[in-house]
Structure formats: C-alpha cells, structure tokens
Amino acid sequence: MxxxxxxxxxxxxxxxxxxxxxxxxxxxxxxxxxxxxxxxxxxxxxxxxxxxxxxxxxxxxxxxxxxxxxxxxxxxxxxxxxxxxxxxxxxxxxxxxxxxxxxxxxxxxxxxxxxxxxxxxxxxxxxxxxxxxxxxxxxxxxxxxxxxxxxxxxxxAMPSADFKRAVRRHGFGFASVDAIRQEFGTSFEACVYRMAETAPFPAAAGLLKFRRRLSEENAGGPTSGVLFPSKPRTIGAPARKYRRQSFYYSETYPPEFVMPWNKSLPETSCVYRAAKTRAIESAVEIVPLNGRDKFLACSIEAFAAPYQPDNADPEWPDVLFLLRVIEH
Ligand SMILES: [Zn+2]
Structure with missing residues (x-):
C-alpha cells in the first residue's frame, strides 16, 4: 500500500x-x-x-x-x-x-x-x-x-462565515440549534458538530453510545459458547457505559484533549441524566482523559440525539454532547 x-x-x-x-x-x-x-x-x-x-x-x-x-x-x-x-x-x-x-x-x-x-x-x-x-x-x-x-x-451546507454569524446572533448551545439549523436546512446533529468546529474558543461536540468496548462485546462469542455451552455470558461482563463514537472540535481546542475513540464518561456525568430526562442537561464537569493527571474542566451540555439508529438501546439512547473548555 x-x-x-x-x-x-x-x-x-x-x-x-x-x-x-x-x-x-x-x-x-x-x-x-x-x-x-x-x-x-x-x-x-x-x-x-x-x-x-x-x-x-x-x-x-x-x-x-x-x-x-x-x-x-x-x-x-x-x-x-x-x-x-x-x-x-x-x-x-x-x-x-x-x-x-x-x-x-x-x-x-x-x-x-x-x-x-x-x-x-x-x-x-x-x-x-x-x-x-x-x-x-x-x-x-x-x-x-x-x-x-x-x-x-x-x-x-453550512459555510463557516455565515454559520459563525448565526451562532453569534442566536447564542452557543443546544437551545439555539433549532433556530440555526432552520437557516441552513441541516440536521440537529450536523448543526451541533458545526457549532463546535466553528467556535472561536476551545469547544468540542460529538456522539456517545451506551456500550462496552468492542473487544468486550466480542468476548464470549460463539467459540466459547461451544466449549462451555452452559456458561452464562453476562456474568462478569464489563458494564456498559457511554462511550465516544464521534468527536468534532474547534481550531483552538487543545489537541492533547481530543477524546479517544472508546473513551467512556463517568456515571456521574450529566450525559446519563440526559438519557433519562430526554431534556437538555448541563453541568460543569471535570472529565478524566488518557494519562493519570489529565483532566478537562468544561461546561458541558447533553441531549438524547433526535436521530436514533436501529441498534440504539431504547433505554439508553445515543446522546449528543457539546462542551466548552473552562480550563486545561
Ligand atoms: Zn462518501
């Protein structure tokens, strides 16, 4: 290659x-x-x-x-x-x-x-x-x-100059997404990601899915089922968490804080609350990232994504987040 x-x-x-x-x-x-x-x-x-x-x-x-x-x-x-x-x-x-x-x-x-x-x-x-x-x-x-x-x-679809102007007019945050996306005819999700990408300050957005790591999902597959047919697969299986699917960020977002694929959010995060209330939840949170003392202090908003794929858990839907870095 x-x-x-x-x-x-x-x-x-x-x-x-x-x-x-x-x-x-x-x-x-x-x-x-x-x-x-x-x-x-x-x-x-x-x-x-x-x-x-x-x-x-x-x-x-x-x-x-x-x-x-x-x-x-x-x-x-x-x-x-x-x-x-x-x-x-x-x-x-x-x-x-x-x-x-x-x-x-x-x-x-x-x-x-x-x-x-x-x-x-x-x-x-x-x-x-x-x-x-x-x-x-x-x-x-x-x-x-x-x-x-x-x-x-x-x-x-959302030229940056026009889009930035729209965000200045309506404000940065989930509450403005519907007003802004009407101007551009794009989906809620696309508009949220664009909001992070075009932000003049360190910001990020993305989609989280309630799941295990893929390696954990695959463990205990059909081969072990044949060897140990009666072994229940759920015992000892790692718990599912909200994990990173996609991640979009602004030009000034610190690259060392890019959330890696599979990264999970702690259960105290407002992301889990948003799944339950189906409303916009927000908080100031410290998100632990890779490395022992790497923490990201941010104000974060979470909202169950309007579009849910067929494989989404009805109880734990895919959740969108939008964050603004406070300190790093
Ligand atoms: Zn293509």
Whole structure:
C-alpha cells in the first residue's frame, strides 16, 4: 500500500493520492477540497439571489459543479440505505447525476448531496474502487476519503462565515440549534458538530453510545459458547457505559484533549441524566482523559440525539454532547 505524507498527515486512499498527484504533489488534500468548495460558494454568491430553500440551494451548487440532482425511483429508494448516491456518466458531455433518497429526511438529504458533490472533486480510479471494495467499512483506510468529503460537505451546507454569524446572533448551545439549523436546512446533529468546529474558543461536540468496548462485546462469542455451552455470558461482563463514537472540535481546542475513540464518561456525568430526562442537561464537569493527571474542566451540555439508529438501546439512547473548555 502506498502512503504519502503531505501537510503533516499521511494518506493511503488511492483517490486521495491521485488528487495529490494532480496538484503536483504539493497541496494537501484538505486545501484542495477547501479551494473547490470556495470556488462553488463564490459562484453561488455571484447569482446575487439568496436561497431561502436549502434544498434548492444545494441543487444549484451541484449544477455549478456540473452535476444533475434527481430523485431515486420508488424501487431504488425502498432498497437504498444511503441518503444520496453519485453516478458518474459515461461521457456524452454530461458529468454525473446525484440520486437522492426520497424516503430520507430532507436535512439528511441536503447534507448528503453536498457530500456527493465533494466526492466528485476526486479523480476516480479503478484502483480506488477496488481499494474501497476490499476495505472494511469504517476502517481507517476507507475513512480518509469519507472524512475529507464530510469536511467539504459541512462547509458547502453550512459555510463557516455565515454559520459563525448565526451562532453569534442566536447564542452557543443546544437551545439555539433549532433556530440555526432552520437557516441552513441541516440536521440537529450536523448543526451541533458545526457549532463546535466553528467556535472561536476551545469547544468540542460529538456522539456517545451506551456500550462496552468492542473487544468486550466480542468476548464470549460463539467459540466459547461451544466449549462451555452452559456458561452464562453476562456474568462478569464489563458494564456498559457511554462511550465516544464521534468527536468534532474547534481550531483552538487543545489537541492533547481530543477524546479517544472508546473513551467512556463517568456515571456521574450529566450525559446519563440526559438519557433519562430526554431534556437538555448541563453541568460543569471535570472529565478524566488518557494519562493519570489529565483532566478537562468544561461546561458541558447533553441531549438524547433526535436521530436514533436501529441498534440504539431504547433505554439508553445515543446522546449528543457539546462542551466548552473552562480550563486545561
Ligand atoms: Zn462518501
């Protein structure tokens, strides 16, 4: 596997590598994506029309990128788990079509169309397609490209200058999310993450899931069941806790306080309370992080995520958090 380092980061995804090659090997892919996004946003501004409808706005962005946006047909939509898919055209002067899933909520569709527009920035290669076919879903290799596309999609759907202005107007915190997300037509979750990313102070947000570590979940699997069929699996199993799934943070957030994947929050945290009350819970908390004396003092808000996947525990739903660093 080829690995290339640009701008302090290492990349192995073949499509990212071909994007780096296209830039003469000098530009880091984040700058290339940012340039592509900025160019589309500038062209949109030249229209001198404000789009009140976020769906219409993202469709115009797609057409500026040379892509058509079409609804999936009923049969397609019924069996498709994704919100939107990009289909490349075979020549004919046309570039491609983004098909969106009419069964999915509009805010998700808008963000996914933006995501697919960014995919289109990357020169696709057969190697890339093969790479993705052999990569495990959610593996580090396949996630590089997805994270880049997520980065570009956030900026397309919620441009930072406009978004920061909206947060200044409505305030930082969960209570403002509904008012702000209406302006951008995005989901509650996407808006919370963006709030942390664009904060002018050290802030972070993310999703927590009530679970064991994956290694703990897998322990006592079918093999031991065959050897010790009567051994109950729950005895001695580590207790489930709220653990980090995703984590987004602002430019000034101290990198040594990035919460690692799997990190759990202590049961005294307001996160557990939010699961029970289904209301916005807030507190000033000291969060222990990796290392013996690493603690993060923050004001934190927690709220059961409006979107719950099928595998979420009904009693312990996925919880969103938004924190502002007080001291570190
Ligand atoms: Zn993608």
């Amino acid at each position: 080829q690995i290339r380092k640009v701008g302090g980061r290492a990349y192995s995804d073949p499509d990212i590598l071909s994007l780096i090659d296209e830039s003469g090997g000098l530009l880091d892919p984040y700058s290339v994506v940012r340039q592509g996004v900025n160019s589309l946003l500038e062209q949109l501004e030249n229209f001198e029309v404000t789009f009140n409808d976020a769906f219409q706005r993202v469709c115009v962005l797609a057409s500026l990128a040379g892509l058509q946006v079409e609804p999936m047909n009923v049969a397609q939509a019924a069996q498709e788990r994704r919100d939107a898919v990009l289909v490349y055209a075979n020549g004919n002067g046309k570039k491609g079509v983004i098909f969106y899933n009419t069964n999915m909520p509009t805010p998700r569709v808008i963000f996914s169309i933006a995501h697919e527009i960014v995919h289109y920035f990357f020169p696709t290669s057969r190697v890339g397609a093969r790479f993705r076919a052999i990569c495990k879903e959610g593996s580090k290799g396949s996630r590089e490209l997805e994270m880049l596309c997520h980065f570009g999609a956030s900026e397309l």
